Amino acid sequence: MSSNLPCVFVTRRLPDAAMEIIHSASAAEVWQEEMPPPRAVLLEKVRAAEGLLCLLTDRIDAELLDNAPNLRVVSQMAVGFDNIDVAACSARGIPVGNTPGVLTETTADLTFALLLAAARRIVEADRYARSGAWQTWSPMLLTGPDVHHATLGIIGMGRIGYEVARRAHGFEMNILYTDAQRSEAAEQNFGAQFADLGTLLSQSDFVTVHTPLTPQTRHLMGAQQFARMKPSAIFINTSRGPVVDQAALYEALKRRQIAAAGLDVFEVEPLPLTDPLLQLDNVVLLPHIGSASIATRTRMAVLAAENLVAGLQGLPLPHPVDPAVTRFARP
Ligand code: GLV
Numbered sequence: 001m002s003s004n005l006p007c008v009f010v011t012r013r014l015p016d017a018a019m020e021i022i023h024s025a026s027a028a029e030v031w032q033e034e035m036p037p038p039r040a041v042l043l044e045k046v047r048a049a050e051g052l053l054c055l056l057t058d059r060i061d062a063e064l065l066d067n068a069p070n071l072r073v074v075s076q077m078a079v080g081f082d083n084i085d086v087a088a089c090s091a092r093g094i095p096v097g098n099t100p101g102v103l104t105e106t107t108a109d110l111t112f113a114l115l116l117a118a119a120r121r122i123v124e125a126d127r128y129a130r131s132g133a134w135q136t137w138s139p140m141l142l143t144g145p146d147v148h149h150a151t152l153g154i155i156g157m158g159r160i161g162y163e164v165a166r167r168a169h170g171f172e173m174n175i176l177y178t179d180a181q182r183s184e185a186a187e188q189n190f191g192a193q194f195a196d197l198g199t200l201l202s203q204s205d206f207v208t209v210h211t212p213l214t215p216q217t218r219h220l221m222g223a224q225q226f227a228r229m230k231p232s233a234i235f236i237n238t239s240r241g242p243v244v245d246q247a248a249l250y251e252a253l254k255r256r257q258i259a260a261a262g263l264d265v266f267e268v269e270p271l272p273l274t275d276p277l278l279q280l281d282n283v284v285l286l287p288h289i290g291s292a293s294i295a296t297r298t299r300m301a302v303l304a305a306e307n308l309v310a311g312l313q314g315l316p317l318p319h320p321v322d323p324a325v326t327r328f329a330r331p
Contacts, residue, residue, distance in 0.1 A: 006312045007070070008051040011037055011058050014077065018301035025309040026051060043067045051312045053077065053304055060084040065092055072328040073311020077304035079103055079291075080240055081321055082213040090322045093329040097307025097317040100159065102299040103291035108163030110290045111238045114262030115152075115206055117284045118234050119144050124281060145205065145232060145259070148172055153204030155197065155220070156211035156239070157183040164208060165190045176200045201228040206236065213240035221245065226252035234260045238290045241266040250276050253283055264290050 008026040012033075013019070022028045029045065031037045036057040037045065046052055046068035054060060056078045065071065065088055074089055075097040089096045117123055121144045128134060128142065152168045154161045154177040162183065165175050169190035176195045177186060186192040201207060207229060211217045221235070222245040229235070235258055237244055246267045252258045260282040266275075269288055277283055291297060307317045316326040 021305035118262035161210035
């Protein structure tokens with residue numbers, strides 16, 4: 001490996017297809033542990049780095065950037081980037097890349113898996129089948145609501161919301177949605193109807209969230225919002241944990257103000273073993289696996305590698321998050 005290749009830090013080992021791209025264009029140091037690099041290590045590693053490839057478990061903020069005088073690109077292997085202070089990167093002329101598009105359908109699939117699992121009590125039923133409690137076929141055993149022909153409320157009709165709507169349409173669901181913008185495509189293709197949040201919450205049998213985490217969407221779903229939902233309704237979140245006031249959700253589930261939930265994301269991840277949600281039967285809990293198909297995680301890693309290499313070469317990133325800073329430019 002030639003020593004004049006740019007110095008890069010990669011915060012976790014990625015699939016081979018991505019590592020090959022990274023190694024072909026940089027002198028990369030790759031963190032090999034299962035756990036993310038501790039903060040002090042990350043700050044130390046970026047000191048000489050010209051490129052950083054990070055995950056959503058790494059906090060990229062002004063302090064880190066001030067420790068990284070040579071940094072010319074930050075590439076995140078995720079579509080969400082709420083762990084990155086993008087404004088601080090942009091102010092330093094550093095482009096930030098993410099991995100939109102490639103994970104859309106996989107995440108919509110997982111959303112539907114959670115929705116079906118919560119409605120049809122799949123996890124409870126699996127526990128039951130293994131427990132020895134299964135004595136006979138019983139008329140009302142482990143019954144739940146139907147998914148087909150029910151009303152689904154989609155909060156955020158972006159790429160993932162749209163693919164969830166496509167799946168819901170296949171189940172002949174009625175679709176309500178709320179977003180800053182109307183989606184003509186969702187209205188025409190899937191019969192989705194635009195609604196304000198209050199109407200969506202009060203009329204939906206299932207509510208699913210597909211917004212990015214921003215200061216505006218933090219705790220978008222709180223006690224007041226859960227109070228507007230039907231007692232029979234099921235809430236799904238595969239976006240970001242802090243979009244939901246988790247304590248309020250717990251109360252709503254415990255008091256059966258809503259019937260059930262399916263959650264892939266949490267305010268604190270990993271979900272602490274002391275979290276009261278773990279005591280409830282009417283919630284399905286997943287460890288943030290929305291995009292976790294083999295093909296999709298590989299494509300995300302490759303895209304992150306491509307963003308990184310473009311940034312190192314002074315080219316526009318294929319997927320910059322700030323359209324005003326697509327390539328490095330010293331301010
Ligand atoms: C995963 O949560 C992602 O944002 O890609």
